[in-house]
Amino acid sequence: MSRKKLRLSTGAAAVVTGAGSGIGRSFAYEVAKRGGAVLCVDIDEIKAQETADMLTSLGSQAVAYTCDVGDAKQMEVLADKAEGILGRPITLIINNAGVGAGGPIGEVSLEDWHWCLNVNLWGVIHGCHFFAPRLKAQGYGGIINVASAAAFGAAPEMTAYNVTKAGVLSLTETLAAELTGTGVKVTALCPTVVPTNIVNNGRLPAARQEFAKSAMTRFALTTADIVARKTLDALDRGNLYMLPQIDGRIAWRIKRIAPRLYAKVIGETYRLFAS
Numbered sequence: 001m002s003r004k005k006l007r008l009s010t011g012a013a014a015v016v017t018g019a020g021s022g023i024g025r026s027f028a029y030e031v032a033k034r035g036g037a038v039l040c041v042d043i044d045e046i047k048a049q050e051t052a053d054m055l056t057s058l059g060s061q062a063v064a065y066t067c068d069v070g071d072a073k074q075m076e077v078l079a080d081k082a083e084g085i086l087g088r089p090i091t092l093i094i095n096n097a098g099v100g101a102g103g104p105i106g107e108v109s110l111e112d113w114h115w116c117l118n119v120n121l122w123g124v125i126h127g128c129h130f131f132a133p134r135l136k137a138q139g140y141g142g143i144i145n146v147a148s149a150a151a152f153g154a155a156p157e158m159t160a161y162n163v164t165k166a167g168v169l170s171l172t173e174t175l176a177a178e179l180t181g182t183g184v185k186v187t188a189l190c191p192t193v194v195p196t197n198i199v200n201n202g203r204l205p206a207a208r209q210e211f212a213k214s215a216m217t218r219f220a221l222t223t224a225d226i227v228a229r230k231t232l233d234a235l236d237r238g239n240l241y242m243l244p245q246i247d248g249r250i251a252w253r254i255k256r257i258a259p260r261l262y263a264k265v266i267g268e269t270y271r272l273f274a275s
């Protein structure tokens, strides 16, 4: 069977950012389960190593790599070195690393805005900038960008985060158009709530911490492992979007049909649950 007829997620040589925790760790695990090799990238050296050790203990090829996705130079070096580290051309980049910053507009510090934009948006831009041309040149590969239902969901007090995810969605849609016919598939992942460490690792006003933590369990309709599995399947099918949960798919449709009503309902629902 020719290489192009194989499923992209099978036997991939993958770079997964934010692989030290949550959805990134699940992506790394799922790629390995499908016979792939994984470069486990994270800003947290210990967490990246934990993931790589977990995969190697299961018999997979995995290497930990410490890198800040928001730093262009570090990402360029990663792209230069990745093939040499895994011993074969990279076929899959999963731009997953992300952080949460929240609070009412005007109260979120500009420092938190910059932090969130740098990791969530610039991190994905760097991943696409340095890896997409290589995949395009080899005429084969996949790019998964982890956006969020926040890209269209407009949840109050999440402005900085929402802006970054809308940017990631637009970037991914544009990339999909640009790479049509090149042999490179592109998928944007847009989950709603997935139980991970994102709240613990994020920057939220003290008054919102408990609500956010409880929301991670109260509103979670899936797990990180299921999300990773569904997204790799979506990439194999050539789907541009993966909205893994029903609440995200409903919000996506209502927003398009009745945007003003949607804003009112989401605002009032937030006040009800967050008060």
Ligand SMILES: NC(=O)c1ccc[n+]([C@@H]2O[C@H](COP(=O)([O-])OP(=O)(O)OC[C@H]3O[C@@H](n4cnc5c(N)ncnc54)[C@H](O)[C@@H]3O)[C@@H](O)[C@H]2O)c1
Pocket (backbone or CB within 6 Å): 017, 018, 019, 020, 021, 022, 023, 024, 041, 042, 043, 044, 047, 067, 068, 069, 070, 096, 097, 098, 099, 119, 123, 146, 147, 148, 149, 190, 191, 192, 193, 194, 195, 196, 197, 198, 199, 201
């Ligand atoms: N958990 C959710 O409910 C949810 C919903 C929608 C989208 N997402 C997105 O999923 C992605 C993964 O988040 P998660 O929920 O697994 O969170 P998480 O906090 O469990 O994992 C994020 C990982 O990214 C790493 N990271 C943070 N900054 C980094 C940087 N500058 N460079 C490299 N690595 C860095 C962290 O060390 C951590 O290991 C994020 O993009 C997030 O926005 C999460």
